[in-house]
Amino acid sequence: MSSASEVADAAERKDVRGRWLLSLPALLIIGIASVFPLLIVLVYSFLKPGSYGDVVWQFSPDAWVGVLFQRDIFDGTLSIADAHLSIFWRSVRLSLMTTVLALILGFPTAYFIATRPERTRAIWLFLITIPFWTNLLIRTFAIQEVIRNEGVVNGLLMKLGVISSPIQMMFTDFAIMIGMVYVYFPLMVLPLYASMEKLDFRLVEAGYDLYATRLKVLWRIIIPMVKPGIIAGSILVFIPSLGAYVTPRVLGGGRNLMLGNLIELQFGQGRNWPLGAALSITLLVIVMAALLIYVRKASNGGAHHG
Amino acid sequence: MPEKPDRSAIEIRNVSKIFGSGDDQVKALDNVSVDIRENEFFTLLGPSGCGKTTLLRLIAGFDFPTEGEIRLHGEDIAPLPPFKRPVNTVFQNYALFPHMTVAQNIAFGLEMLGRPKQEIEARVAAMLKLVKMEQLRNRKTSQISGGQQQRVALARALAPQPKVLLLDEPLSALDYKLRKEMQIELKRLQGETGITFIFVTHDQEEALTMSDRIAVMSAGRILQVGSPWEIYDHPAERFVADFIGETNFLTGTVKEAGNGRARLLLGSGAEIAASAASDFKPNAEATLMVRPEHAKLVKGKGDLGGTVQNIVYFGTDTHIHVRLDGGEMFIVRQQNARSAGCGFEEGEKVGVSIGDDAAQVLRD
Ligand SMILES: Nc1ncnc2c1ncn2[C@@H]1O[C@H](COP(=O)(O)OP(=O)(O)OP(=O)(O)O)[C@@H](O)[C@H]1O
Numbered sequence: 001m002s003s004a005s006e007v008a009d010a011a012e013r014k015d016v017r018g019r020w021l022l023s024l025p026a027l028l029i030i031g032i033a034s035v036f037p038l039l040i041v042l043v044y045s046f047l048k049p050g051s052y053g054d055v056v057w058q059f060s061p062d063a064w065v066g067v068l069f070q071r072d073i074f075d076g077t078l079s080i081a082d083a084h085l086s087i088f089w090r091s092v093r094l095s096l097m098t099t100v101l102a103l104i105l106g107f108p109t110a111y112f113i114a115t116r117p118e119r120t121r122a123i124w125l126f127l128i129t130i131p132f133w134t135n136l137l138i139r140t141f142a143i144q145e146v147i148r149n150e151g152v153v154n155g156l157l158m159k160l161g162v163i164s165s166p167i168q169m170m171f172t173d174f175a176i177m178i179g180m181v182y183v184y185f186p187l188m189v190l191p192l193y194a195s196m197e198k199l200d201f202r203l204v205e206a207g208y209d210l211y212a213t214r215l216k217v218l219w220r221i222i223i224p225m226v227k228p229g230i231i232a233g234s235i236l237v238f239i240p241s242l243g244a245y246v247t248p249r250v251l252g253g254g255r256n257l258m259l260g261n262l263i264e265l266q267f268g269q270g271r272n273w274p275l276g277a278a279l280s281i282t283l284l285v286i287v288m289a290a291l292l293i294y295v296r297k298a299s300n301g302g303a304h305h306g
Numbered sequence: 307m308p309e310k311p312d313r314s315a316i317e318i319r320n321v322s323k324i325f326g327s328g329d330d331q332v333k334a335l336d337n338v339s340v341d342i343r344e345n346e347f348f349t350l351l352g353p354s355g356c357g358k359t360t361l362l363r364l365i366a367g368f369d370f371p372t373e374g375e376i377r378l379h380g381e382d383i384a385p386l387p388p389f390k391r392p393v394n395t396v397f398q399n400y401a402l403f404p405h406m407t408v409a410q411n412i413a414f415g416l417e418m419l420g421r422p423k424q425e426i427e428a429r430v431a432a433m434l435k436l437v438k439m440e441q442l443r444n445r446k447t448s449q450i451s452g453g454q455q456q457r458v459a460l461a462r463a464l465a466p467q468p469k470v471l472l473l474d475e476p477l478s479a480l481d482y483k484l485r486k487e488m489q490i491e492l493k494r495l496q497g498e499t500g501i502t503f504i505f506v507t508h509d510q511e512e513a514l515t516m517s518d519r520i521a522v523m524s525a526g527r528i529l530q531v532g533s534p535w536e537i538y539d540h541p542a543e544r545f546v547a548d549f550i551g552e553t554n555f556l557t558g559t560v561k562e563a564g565n566g567r568a569r570l571l572l573g574s575g576a577e578i579a580a581s582a583a584s585d586f587k588p589n590a591e592a593t594l595m596v597r598p599e600h601a602k603l604v605k606g607k608g609d610l611g612g613t614v615q616n617i618v619y620f621g622t623d624t625h626i627h628v629r630l631d632g633g634e635m636f637i638v639r640q641q642n643a644r645s646a647g648c649g650f651e652e653g654e655k656v657g658v659s660i661g662d663d664a665a666q667v668l669r670d
Pocket residue numbers: 325326332333334352353354355356357358359360361398508
């Protein structure tokens with residue numbers, strides 16, 4: 001009896017060791033590519049800025065203070081950094097709006113594709129991913145071409161006589177949001193499609209059979225069952241939106257900054273690498289917190305609802 | 307109890323259903339017409355792929371007929387979407403909602419109908435009791451066995467008390483004992499609730515024991531509609547006779563026909579007269595069918611001569627396989643009496659006697 005369990009124990013220990021060895025390459029890559037750079041960023045955020053960029057190897061919490069506060073140039077008192085806070089807030093708000101809009105547009109799109117005959121689905125998916133094959137900058141400039149004052153939309157509306165002077169769309173939050181929805185749309189549609197494709201449409205029929213209207217079927221059957229896709233798609237859109245750099249730069253102009261631009265500023269013209277590093281980590285923390293809240297809420301809601 | 311027992315619940319008029327187009331076109335239903343009466347236990351019986359599920363789906367509203375019309379209580383239901391039809395389905399694959407518990411599944415239809423909470427709770431409890439699932443009410447439906455899923459599907463469809471209940475092989479996953487219990491339970495329920503049941507099965511015994519009437523289907527067509535007794539004793543076609551129960555078939559040519567009877571000349575030279583399922587012209591090819599329990603084995607000369615080849619004992623009865631003089635096999639079933647053999651031996655020369663009302667002449 002005891003010898004048998006000893007053998008089992010030994011086998012298990014060996015098994016565990018084997019598993020560790022097997023996962024070593026993955027752990028190494030994660031260590032080198034993810035943990036190590038993050039550590040550098042963390043260390044930099046506690047150093048002093050050099051006058052021409054770079055860092056001075058001297059401990060200082062100034063960068064972290066600078067994330068939220070600004071020091072008066074004359075008397076050195078601290079006050080809340082309104083500019084930073086408003087950029088945080090704009091980034092979160094714009095990213096949320098982008099995610100919601102992408103979900104509202106992506107859901108019917110994914111549903112449409114998932115209900116096509118199998119042969120044509122691949123074509124639709126391909127069409128959805130085509131923008132991905134193009135450079136991000138070019139896609140963003142394409143949007144600019146569409147929405148600028150002399151652009152396609154304004155031109156058309158003026159020709160039709162709907163408006164007499166162009167609507168200012170460029171360099172607004174609206175432009176940034178449209179741009180980000182366009183850029184990240186496939187990231188919403190693909191996971192949604194993946195979970196809808198697995199959806200058993202006989203359950204939809206069962207819903208109709210039990211007197212559920214189309215809206216009720218959507219709400220009580222389809223949405224709970226494709227929830228993993230909704231969560232995945234939302235995360236995939238929200239995170240890059242929060243750190244977006246090119247889109248707000250091109251479509252928002254210099255005035256409508258987002259977190260990504262603020263960070264870039266510190267490493268460029270601002271010459272304040274430690275502040276840039278601290279802001280980067282702040283962004284990371286915001287993303288993590290948002291993820292945690294969202295996943296928690298979504299899974300709780302599912303259990304509660306179902 | 308029904309107020310007007312013979313009123314039609316569902317009338318199916320010249321319904322055809324074609325899937326696909328061009329070369330891979332499938333005619334799942336071919337000009338089907340049938341009336342299903344109120345409070346009737348009506349069974350669709352037929353081999354796999356004959357169109358049973360398709361017919362149910364048209365009644366439920368998940369598909370639309372390519373041609374023809376379906377009426378529910380006299381009204382064309384074509385414009386009604388499935389969620390407005392007073393029809394519930396027990397699906398062949400159950401189709402339970404995996405993200406809901408057993409009780410939530412059963413409550414779903416009542417919730418959609420906007421019933422008050424207390425009523426829903428009471429009905430769910432009653433349904434759980436009926437299908438003996440009280441203990442598992444809070445389980446997710448993905449965590450119960452196939453037979454249990456089937457019972458939940460039944461409870462879910464019955465809960466809203468529909469006018470018509472469609473059951474697509476609802477008992478196929480149950481073990482023998484539970485299946486027998488549920489058969490009796492279903493039959494009782496159907497009588498008590500006054501719900502019209504349209505029941506699909508492969509199983510001819512189930513069809514015979516439970517149904518008020520049976521429709522036998524094959525390749526998208528309804529071959530015959532009738533009471534279990536009519537279907538068994540007076541099949542309209544060879545396919546029906548073959549599909550239901552065991553049957554001896556002997557081929558021959560019609561010598562004379564008329565007044566619902568025909569005289570057949572068999573291959574072996576014997577002549578037998580029997581009732582005819584349809585009109586025959588002299589010299590037409592036809593089939594004589596005789597149920598094994600309707601024929602009698604006699605010592606000496608009967609209507610047909612042959613040799614006993616095999617005797618198989620079944621407990622309640624004995625099957626005696628006879629090689630007829632014409633070469634065909636013929637099975638006779640004898641009820642067993644206590645402590646007595648069947649009275650024949652293998653290799654013995656015997657006669658098969660077919661009573662006046664024991665056989666039937668069928669079209670090929
Ligand atoms: N959506 C569809 N597209 C194409 N063909 C179909 C479709 N549904 C059913 N069929 C075909 O129609 C015929 C009838 O199918 P149906 O499901 O009604 O058979 P069934 O009698 O219910 O069989 P089973 O006893 O195996 O359930 C079959 O040949 C089937 O392949």
